[in-house]
Amino acid sequence: MSFVIWNFALWKFVARRSIAGFRLALVLSMAIAALMAAEPSVAAPVWPRTWLPLASAPMRVRLVRGAYRDCAPQCDEWISVEGTIGAESLALLRRALDATKKRKLPILIHSAGGRADIAMSMGRLIRARGLDVVVARTEFEPAASEPRGWAMSNSAICASGCSMVLAGGVRRFVAPESWTGVHEGVVPAQTVVQTIRYYRTRTFVRGNRIVGREKVFVGEKHVSRRFGRSAPTARSYAQLAAFFIEMGMTKQLYELLHTAPSQSMRWLTPDELLATRLATENRSAETIVHTPRAPAEPPAAALPAATPTEVVIKAAEPAPGTLSAPPPLPSFLRSTSARLHCAFCSGAGRKGGGDAPPPH
Template sequence: MRFVVVRSSAPGCEPNCPEWISAEGTIEASTPTLFRRLLKTLGGRQLPIVVNSPGGNVDAALQLGRMIRKNKLDIAVGITEFSGCSPGMKNCRGNDAKQQPYSGVAHDSGAMCNSACPLMFAGGIRRVAGEWAYLGVHQITTTFRREKLLYRTTYRIVNGKKKIIGTTIVSRRNAGSYKTYEMSKAIEKRLSAYLKEMGVEQSILDVMKATPASDIRQIEPDDMLEMKLVTSLDSLDLLTEKSMCLRNPV
């Protein structure tokens, strides 16, 4: 997942245009570290997050959710369209080096927060997903990897018996992997505790368990509100709209 700060390029917005954190892409094991790094550049500013993600690593999503809650940040499902300079362009690297915000606008048409993403999303103080955004869940896929290890053991004879004095791994190799597509009791317990911590209803777990890992179950707006997954039926305009330009920056 890529994180950058974006300043609204809406006409007539200056001098106090709203800013937000654009979070785009797959949640990976390294994503919490990247997010923590970005937060350190904000000087305590509580910018809202606009997220567009197919999901990813569950453990990382839980870490992100807790970081978002700890920093009291709002979150919305949405896509950021950059104006001119955008992340990844060679001539835009100066923005990252100087920690300058990119320019753009946010919308929810075609935006998604699927799989593990709703767990990250649950960490927001205010949480919104407009009618054009897609928020979906399914069963958890767990990958188990096997390794074959070769050890060298050093020992000596003490009173006629072997006494191990050291063991060292001399080689390791991949011995294959396998996946499971059902939520284990241990994972369900962890997710249940997390959702309770975030103030989200447990009923979302039932939807996750009832949806095959090969499918995605879209959660409708009214159901999201009932589950307390969203805090209102507003769209991301609540956090990024032009009218916010009339206020002081967050």
């Protein structure tokens, strides 16, 4: 747009000038075009389509144990939640939480969204259990006897209705290399099938009095109606705003939600995630579920047995002015009396005096 404005002003200036001015305007126009092309452009965020199939597949909830080599034999565990939030997602999550036997394991979620009502119910369940939520995907170890894998924050997605599951965490961790987005709600296109049944009523009369009626089934037919995509009602948005406030989010999150139409996405920056409280910390999943175990310390080496030269025998001090014989040696040292004697003799037979070092 700026290139067009510059060219318009330039050609207007030289419109009534000479041929030389026309040539000058042509040269300047080409130079301006080259400068505009050389200006760096700011690239818009690109949807991480690498891991989109996993985030859009039917939801799968699994209890996973870490496969890191430096954590054996007690590697950390987590609950992997991946895929579209559908009608069965709440039951799958509840079943997995019940299987943990009240252990507070973190939830690693990787989802492109889904049904808002189910997502809010999942968020409330997570908050009631006092669990943390991390935006991350799980890479599973192939051919493992039990679900084992590694947590991956890179290119993990938590978009649309997934933000409501994330909001349910007591602590909410989102790494800078993952993607968290919100947008306006939408009621997806759906087909509603209505069944119409036909009955015939028989009335039994005795005299002038009705004594009974009987309803007899005649037949039925199915009528399908197709509804296109539509915007949620004001009541639905009010319920969503109340949910975010209940989970401790700020009003700014609800406002950012309306900045993107339903067919697009508003990817939140790390600062926006913290400001809206949708994330309590910009932290990767690898630092949460991977706790390297310190190598066991080797047992303390046994102290070497004391040699006779290291044994100190303290004799009773004689009374002043009297002499007393040294006390008898213990029985276990009598065989080494010669070495002990040499240890106690001070420089006997050594020229120059001084204490002789104990024999070794």
